[in-house]
Amino acid sequence: MCLGVPGKILNIEPSSVGMTMGKVSFGGVVKEVCLAYVPEAQVDDYVIVHAGFALGKLDENEAMEVFDLLQQMNELAELELPQAA
Amino acid sequence: MRFVDEYRNEPDARKFLHAIAGMVTRSWTIMEICGGQTHTLIKSGIDRMLPEEVTLVHGPGCPVCVTPLELIDRAIAIARRPEVIFTSFGDMLRVPGSGTDLLSVKAQGGDVRMVYSPLDAVELARKHPDRQVVFFAVGFETTAPGNAMAVWQARQLGLTNFSILCSHVLVPPAMEAILGSPDNQVQGFLAAGHVCTVMGYWEYEPLAEKYRVPIVVTGFEPLDLLQGIYMTVKALEEGRWAVENQYTRSVTRQGNVPAQRLMQQVFEVCDRGWRGIGTIPNSGYRLRPEFAAFDAEQRFGVETIRTEESPVCIAGEIMRGIKKPHQCAAFGTLCTPEHPLGAPMVSSEGACAAYYSYGRA
Amino acid sequence: MEAPTSSVQRPTFAVQCPIPISEYPIVTLAHGGGGRLTQMLIERMFVPAFAPQGEASRNLALEMLHDGAILQTDGAARLAFSTDSFVVSPRFFPGGDIGSLAVHGTVNDLAMCGARPLALSVGFILEEGLPMDELWRIVQSLAAAAKCAGVNVVTGDTKVVERGKADGIYINTAGIGVIPAGVDIAPRRAQAGDLVLINGPIAQHGIAIMSVREGLAFETAVESDSAALHGLVGSILDCAGDRVHVLRDPTRGGVSSTLNEIAGQAHIGIQLNEASIPIDEQVRGACEILGLDPLYVANEGKCLAIVAREAGEAVLAALRDHPLGRGAAIIGEVVADHPGKVVLRSRIGGRRIVDMLSGEQLPRIC
Numbered sequence: 001m002c003l004g005v006p007g008k009i010l011n012i013e014p015s016s017v018g019m020t021m022g023k024v025s026f027g028g029v030v031k032e033v034c035l036a037y038v039p040e041a042q043v044d045d046y047v048i049v050h051a052g053f054a055l056g057k058l059d060e061n062e063a064m065e066v067f068d069l070l071q072q073m074n075e076l077a078e079l080e081l082p083q084a085a
Numbered sequence: 086m087r088f089v090d091e092y093r094n095e096p097d098a099r100k101f102l103h104a105i106a107g108m109v110t111r112s113w114t115i116m117e118i119c120g121g122q123t124h125t126l127i128k129s130g131i132d133r134m135l136p137e138e139v140t141l142v143h144g145p146g147c148p149v150c151v152t153p154l155e156l157i158d159r160a161i162a163i164a165r166r167p168e169v170i171f172t173s174f175g176d177m178l179r180v181p182g183s184g185t186d187l188l189s190v191k192a193q194g195g196d197v198r199m200v201y202s203p204l205d206a207v208e209l210a211r212k213h214p215d216r217q218v219v220f221f222a223v224g225f226e227t228t229a230p231g232n233a234m235a236v237w238q239a240r241q242l243g244l245t246n247f248s249i250l251c252s253h254v255l256v257p258p259a260m261e262a263i264l265g266s267p268d269n270q271v272q273g274f275l276a277a278g279h280v281c282t283v284m285g286y287w288e289y290e291p292l293a294e295k296y297r298v299p300i301v302v303t304g305f306e307p308l309d310l311l312q313g314i315y316m317t318v319k320a321l322e323e324g325r326w327a328v329e330n331q332y333t334r335s336v337t338r339q340g341n342v343p344a345q346r347l348m349q350q351v352f353e354v355c356d357r358g359w360r361g362i363g364t365i366p367n368s369g370y371r372l373r374p375e376f377a378a379f380d381a382e383q384r385f386g387v388e389t390i391r392t393e394e395s396p397v398c399i400a401g402e403i404m405r406g407i408k409k410p411h412q413c414a415a416f417g418t419l420c421t422p423e424h425p426l427g428a429p430m431v432s433s434e435g436a437c438a439a440y441y442s443y444g445r446a
Numbered sequence: 447m448e449a450p451t452s453s454v455q456r457p458t459f460a461v462q463c464p465i466p467i468s469e470y471p472i473v474t475l476a477h478g479g480g481g482r483l484t485q486m487l488i489e490r491m492f493v494p495a496f497a498p499q500g501e502a503s504r505n506l507a508l509e510m511l512h513d514g515a516i517l518q519t520d521g522a523a524r525l526a527f528s529t530d531s532f533v534v535s536p537r538f539f540p541g542g543d544i545g546s547l548a549v550h551g552t553v554n555d556l557a558m559c560g561a562r563p564l565a566l567s568v569g570f571i572l573e574e575g576l577p578m579d580e581l582w583r584i585v586q587s588l589a590a591a592a593k594c595a596g597v598n599v600v601t602g603d604t605k606v607v608e609r610g611k612a613d614g615i616y617i618n619t620a621g622i623g624v625i626p627a628g629v630d631i632a633p634r635r636a637q638a639g640d641l642v643l644i645n646g647p648i649a650q651h652g653i654a655i656m657s658v659r660e661g662l663a664f665e666t667a668v669e670s671d672s673a674a675l676h677g678l679v680g681s682i683l684d685c686a687g688d689r690v691h692v693l694r695d696p697t698r699g700g701v702s703s704t705l706n707e708i709a710g711q712a713h714i715g716i717q718l719n720e721a722s723i724p725i726d727e728q729v730r731g732a733c734e735i736l737g738l739d740p741l742y743v744a745n746e747g748k749c750l751a752i753v754a755r756e757a758g759e760a761v762l763a764a765l766r767d768h769p770l771g772r773g774a775a776i777i778g779e780v781v782a783d784h785p786g787k788v789v790l791r792s793r794i795g796g797r798r799i800v801d802m803l804s805g806e807q808l809p810r811i812c
Contacts, residue, residue, distance in 0.1 A: 098794035
């Protein structure tokens with residue numbers, strides 16, 4: 001379930017049946033994607049795409065969260081070192 | 086690739102592994118319930134890098150694997166009809182039905198076509214008004230918004246030659262079935278990040294509370310999985326049970342509301358059979374009566390189909406995490422990717438196929 | 447009176463089809479995928495038919511199961527002989543077409559034997575209704591590719607079949623080449639310690655084809671890497687001579703299938719380093735959205751070289767010096783462990799077996 005790949009919106013085209021489409025770039029490969037479910041997304045935003053549909057906008061601040069945690073772990077490890085010795 | 090490569094680096098992976106190893110004081114069994122996550126775990130080698138106290142079991146996270154046998158047989162029967170263009174995602178084409186599979190139907194002359202998106206199937210229907218286009222709508226909640234939109238668009242366009250064969254399955258009822266089962270061994274869950282991108286994670290809170298298991302919504306890259314496992318083990322070690330979110334760059338508690346809205350307009354919840362597990366109440370979607378015109382099962386009649394599951398296949402136990410693929414008597418001998426007996430060996434997301442290809446013994 | 451005895455040896459036929467008919471009553475697309483099922487067809491049906499065990503004269507050339515056959519002539523010269531058939535659809539794709547592909551494919555098979563291509567034959571099977579100007583374009587392209595590769599098309603054949611009996615056009619090319627003295631390329635020469643090199647980024651051809659195939663189309667600048675590699679091979683051989691142990695071009699089934707074949711034939715293990723395998727950003731993007739593993743996607747202008755360890759750096763430099771080798775890299779090594787198997791070290795430091803392709807690799811949603 002769920003091959004969802006982050007891609008960057010290059011343009012947005014409202015369609016005749018009210019189903020917004022757009023071109024999304026995945027590392028340079030461009031595919032036509034349905035953007036109807038991410039009405040707040042703009043050009044240059046990243047979205048998660050599954051089977052031709054953008055399912056959510058990627059929150060770039062939260063994207064760093066993994067690395068914030070790693071940084072905290074680094075700091076903890078450094079604090080622990082003198083005691084281990 | 087941005088937002089992909091950053092989550093695949095070795096030094097950070099090692100840090101998480103080190104932290105997990107340093108934290109663990111007893112054995113824990115954690116289940117991940119998404120085929121895509123199984124894939125990453127085995128492909129990157131994480132499952133073999135974790136400390137041995139942490140056991141990962143792979144749940145029924147492959148919608149391809151859990152699609153009921155009767156439905157595969159029905160798909161095959163429909164695909165054989167000369168007026169039909171049968172469209173499907175790639176994964177479904179090799180899943181064995183009672184006698185054959187869709188790829189073989191193609192080999193025998195059926196018009197079976199692989200598509201990337203359900204909208205491609207709608208486009209085919211538009212282009213070929215003289216043919217019946219059927220789309221095999223399988224998947225978890227992740228795929229439902231797309232399938233709902235396809236049906237919606239077909240109705241907007243006034244198409245009379247488009248229908249879907251619907252086999253949607255839902256994750257929370259499956260988790261409840263696993264947790265509620267008397268032989269359950271699972272102590273913590275990694276919830277599927279893209280299912281939760283659509284549905285949010287509020288549905289899991291009652292489950293975590295009732296069964297006292299930590300549930301961590303997790304992404305799909307190696308660092309996501311390592312962080313998800315880290316958070317789950319931490320919760321287990323500290324005796325906490327709550328729903329936590331690792332995949333914050335994509336998942337919010339309420340999920341994607343526009344998607345949920347259209348899904349509710351097009352689909353309604355129903356009971357569903359899960360191959361290898363049985364019927365789980367309220368665990369699937371079907372088309373609402375006002376969209377019945379787009380239901381392939383109604384359009385193509387309901388001849389009784391006698392199904393025959395391989396007596397040797399233990400897919401159900403595999404998918405509930407009771408057994409691992411290599412513990413199956415047929416694994417690697419009677420049952421191989423070239424000659425699969427059951428769905429988990431066919432779909433590249435299935436636990437058995439993953440084990441076989443990536444060489445677990 | 448005695449009955450006359452025949453002086454002609456009648457061949458004995460195996461009555462039973464060696465492919466388990468209960469499992470595979472018909473040929474499927476997977477049998478042409480370049481992976482396990484293709485191998486099964488070759489090993490269980492073709493080889494026993496053409497090189498039966500226990501016969502007086504053994505078919506050593508076939509048994510090598512290399513890209514081309516190496517034939518000893520009465521003199522000192524060794525000839526390489528190879529054939530390849532081309533059925534690609536769509537006929538025209540970014541970076542090439544079925545005509546140029548037909549030349550490159552066979553020239554490369556010869557090159558992988560270490561041979562200098564001498565001559566090609568071309569057989570056309572044309573479908574009634576194929577537009578004449580399309581045929582003209584394909585023929586022009588084929589001729590240009592042959593000229594560029596420095597090889598002549600010396601003979602050929604043409605057949606036309608009824609509408610619906612061929613997918614527009616099928617082409618077969620066969621080629622002969624001459625192998626210089628001192629060149630000994632064969633899987634058996636691979637040994638522990640050898641380095642595995644490739645001349646550039648992988649999966650270009652397969653993705654280029656998919657980008658124009660109905661149902662999976664996407665806009666991309668990815669072009670097929672289809673190219674004649676004998677010049678590149680020449681510079682590898684000039685550089686390292688008989689320290690070049692194995693050469694093979696990873697076509698259908700990708701790098702993984704080819705390395706698995708070599709590992710199986712040579713009874714050695716191969717270790718790959720995922721981080722070292724060159725791949726273009728766009729090709730990666732396409733593989734990600736389709737859920738494809740680039741190690742299993744087809745190439746048409748790539749050469750895998752297994753060389754003695756001490757020659758590794760020199761060969762890498764020679765490759766990078768050549769226009770078709772700019773993106774060359776050392777991607778792994780030969781080991782004595784896990785003979786017959788290819789093991790990959792993942793980007794995050796884990797290990798997994800890179801298995802032979804099963805059937806066709808299909809794009810997935812999971």
